[in-house]
Amino acid sequence: MMQVYADHAATTRVSQRALAAMLLCLNGYFGNPSSMSRPGRMSREVLDHARARIASCLVCDAREVYFTSGGTEADAIAIQTGVDVCLRTGKRHILTTAIEHHAVLNGMVHLAHEHGLALTCLDVSEDGIVSVPHFMNAIRPDTGFVSVMFANNEIGTLQPIAEIAAFCRSEGILFHTDAVQAVGHIPIDLTGLDIDLLSAASHKFYGPVGAGILYARHGLQPSRVYAGGMQERGVRSGTENYPAIAGMAEALVEATERMDADMVHGNMLRDRLIDGLERLPGVTLNGDRRRRLPYYVNICINDIDGEEMLLYLDAHGIYASMGAACMSGAAEKSHVLRAIGRSEKQIKSAIRLTLGRLNTLEDVAYILDVMREGIKKLL
Numbered sequence: 001m002m003q004v005y006a007d008h009a010a011t012t013r014v015s016q017r018a019l020a021a022m023l024l025c026l027n028g029y030f031g032n033p034s035s036m037s038r039p040g041r042m043s044r045e046v047l048d049h050a051r052a053r054i055a056s057c058l059v060c061d062a063r064e065v066y067f068t069s070g071g072t073e074a075d076a077i078a079i080q081t082g083v084d085v086c087l088r089t090g091k092r093h094i095l096t097t098a099i100e101h102h103a104v105l106n107g108m109v110h111l112a113h114e115h116g117l118a119l120t121c122l123d124v125s126e127d128g129i130v131s132v133p134h135f136m137n138a139i140r141p142d143t144g145f146v147s148v149m150f151a152n153n154e155i156g157t158l159q160p161i162a163e164i165a166a167f168c169r170s171e172g173i174l175f176h177t178d179a180v181q182a183v184g185h186i187p188i189d190l191t192g193l194d195i196d197l198l199s200a201a202s203h204k205f206y207g208p209v210g211a212g213i214l215y216a217r218h219g220l221q222p223s224r225v226y227a228g229g230m231q232e233r234g235v236r237s238g239t240e241n242y243p244a245i246a247g248m249a250e251a252l253v254e255a256t257e258r259m260d261a262d263m264v265h266g267n268m269l270r271d272r273l274i275d276g277l278e279r280l281p282g283v284t285l286n287g288d289r290r291r292r293l294p295y296y297v298n299i300c301i302n303d304i305d306g307e308e309m310l311l312y313l314d315a316h317g318i319y320a321s322m323g324a325a326c327m328s329g330a331a332e333k334s335h336v337l338r339a340i341g342r343s344e345k346q347i348k349s350a351i352r353l354t355l356g357r358l359n360t361l362e363d364v365a366y367i368l369d370v371m372r373e374g375i376k377k378l379l
C-alpha cells in the first residue's frame with residue numbers, strides 16, 4: 001500500500017541534515033553550556049553558532065534571537081511581554097485575531113482576564129485573511145499590543161503582516177506575529193518588516209521537537225515568565241536544549257537554501273491537489289486560493305463526516321487531519337472554520353491535507369483516487 005504523509009502542519013519529519021547535526025552534538029558535546037569547563041565552552045560554541053546561523057536566515061542580529069522549548073513557549077513569552085508593556089505604559093486594550101493558534105488565543109484571553117485588559121479578537125473575511133482597513137478600524141487610542149499570525153495553521157492563509165506591522169509601528173503599538181507556519185517555508189526578512197516579536201518552532205520546518213525561537217527586536221527586553229539560572233539572558237532559564245537547537249539551526253539553514261525550489265514544488269502540488277479535489281462532488285476549498293502557504297489544502301465535503309473520512313484515508317495509508325493537531329479526536333471543532341463562516345455541519349466535514357517537500361505528483365494522484373472512492377463510499 002502506498003503511504004502519504006499529509007500532516008506537515010502538525011509536524012514535519014526531521015531532515016537527515018538536522019539529524020546529523022543533532023547526533024554530532026549528542027555524541028561529542030557533553031558539557032553544560034553554562035559551565036566554564038572546556039566541554040561546557042564547546043557546548044556554548046554550539047549554541048552561539050546556532051544563534052548566528054538562525055539570525056542570518058531571518059536577517060536579524062544574533063542578540064535578537066532567544067531559544068525556547070517550542071512555538072507555544074515563544075508565543076507565551078511574547079504575549080507576556082506585550083501585556084507587560086501595556087501595563088507599564090497604561091494602555092488598556094490588546095488585539096488578536098479569531099483565527100490564531102490556541103497558544104496565542106488562549107494566552108491573550110488568560111492575560112487580558114488576569115489584568116483586566118480589554119481584548120479584541122478580530123474576525124476575518126470569508127477568505128480567511130485579516131482585512132487591513134478592518135484591522136485599522138479596530139485599533140483604539142489605548143491599544144498597546146497586537147498579535148497577528150503570519151500564516152494560518154489550519155487553512156494556510158497568509159496574512160498582510162507587512163502592512164499590519166507598519167501600521168502598529170506608526171501608532172507606537174507593540175506587534176507580535178506567530179510565524180510558526182511561515183518560518184522556513186516562505187521568505188521572511190526581519191530587517192524589512194516592522195515586527196517587534198516573532199515566534200517559530202523547529203519541528204514545523206524539519207527540525208526536532210523541543211526547540212523554538214523567539215525573536216525580539218533590539219531594545220525590547222522580553223518578559224521573564226519564570227525565574228531561574230538566567231540562561232538566554234534571563235528570558236528563558238534552564239539548561240539549553242543544545243542538541244535540539246543545533247538540529248533546529250541546521251534545519252533552518254537547509255530550509256532557507258532550498259526555499260525557492262520547495263516553494264515552486266509546493267505551489268505546484270497544492271494547486272494540482274486543489275484542482276483535483278474541486279472536481280469531486282461537494283468539495284469546497286477553505287481559505288483564499290492563492291494567498292496561502294505552499295503545500296496546504298483544507299476542504300469541506302458536503303454530507304461527509306470528516307472523522308469517518310480521516311479513518312478511511314488512514315486505512316489507505318494517507319495521513320491527514322481535521323485541523324489543528326490538538327483537536328484531532330477531540331470533540332472540539334475548528335474555531336478557524338467557524339471564523340470564516342462555515343456551518344457546524346460543514347466544520348464536521350473538514351479535512352486538512354498538508355503536503356511537504358518529500359511528496360510527489362504520484363502522491364497527489366493517489367490522494368485524489370482514494371478521496372473519490374471515499375466520498376462514494378461514505379455518502
Ligand SMILES: *Cc1c(COP(=O)(O)O)cnc(C)c1O
Pocket residue numbers: 009010069070071072073075101103149151152153178179180181201202203204212
Ligand atoms: C504548531 C504551532 C504552534 C505551537 O508550536 P509548538 O512547538 O507545538 O508548541 C503555535 N502556532 C502555530 C501557528 C502552530 O502551527
